[in-house]
Amino acid sequence: MLAYAVTSSGLFLRTLWALLLLAPSLYAYNTIWDDPNCTEHEVSVDRGHRVVMACNISNNFRDVTVNLTAYGKTRIIFNQMPPGNYSEESWQLQIQGGQARLVIMDAQGIHAGKYCWKLRGRQSNYTDFILNVTSLANDNHEPESLKVHTESPTAVKTEVISVIIVAIIIIIIGIGVFAWNKHRHSLEPHRYRFQATGLSHGSPGRPYLTLP
Known part of the structure; x- marks a missing residue:
């Protein structure tokens, strides 16, 4: 015992x-x-100027998804894009290794809003960007003021x-x-x-x- x-x-x-x-x-x-590691999550840019939103990760990207919410509506701009260079209307998405960049060459009122990113490397990560396009006095609508939830x-x-x-x-x-x-x-x-x-x-x- x-x-x-x-x-x-x-x-x-x-x-x-x-x-x-x-x-x-x-x-x-x-x-x-x-x-x-991303750029500033709230960006203000003058109409007609170039703007870049970017994120880097320690591993290589498998794919990136970008949604835009503006004026109460959400649209998918890029959906599960693997590494490469892509264009959708006036948006450009560049993915290489562990770097992803969303480029707008000529920012306009239609580009303002909340950009929700889903980043997939070894894990799935989510981050938001707020883009404000100034000099919108002639626009009928202004983008909603949204908080960043990262x-x-x-x-x-x-x-x-x-x-x-x-x-x-x-x-x-x-x-x-x-x-x-x-x-x-x-x-x-x-x-x-x-x-x-x-x-x-x-x-x-x-x-x-x-x-x-």
């Missing part, structure tokens, strides 16, 4: 040690992030690492509970065997004594 308890404790400690060694490995794996890569890392840590803790607790239950059940046959031996000799609850 003592040997079993020592063995169970040893197994639990070895499992705990293995999980503790695994945690840094998981963290190291999750440090291979895209880490998007997902922080650091927040994503923290969330993933927290999930991993919680999962490791749950596994450790589960292994501990399982080992304890197994150890407790292993003691019950010994207890019942001792009680049965006591009841089979002499009065109940007392062991049988042999007189000389």
Whole structure:
């Protein structure tokens, strides 16, 4: 019984040690992030001027999607474009390696609004740009004033690492509970065997004594 308890404790400690060694490995794996680095998320440009919105990541792009929301409507400008150079009306999208650039050579009122980017490298990342085109006095509508809601890569890392840590803790607790239950059940046959031996000799609850 003592040997079993020592063995169970040893197994639990070895499992705990293995999980503790695994945690840094998981963290190291999750440090291979895209880490998007983008230009300013709110840009103002005079009508007729050139404007560039760009994002760089640590890995190579698989594809890029760009949506434009303006005047209460959303349209897809570029949808899951792999590396290369693309043109759509007056927008140009350039993707090479870990760099993506959206270029407008002659900014006009139709270009103003909120640009939502989906960047796919090793992970999927989302970022927004607000483009304001000034000197719009003759336009019938002005682009809506929209706030930028950018997902922080650091927040994503923290969330993933927290999930991993919680999962490791749950596994450790589960292994501990399982080992304890197994150890407790292993003691019950010994207890019942001792009680049965006591009841089979002499009065109940007392062991049988042999007189000389």
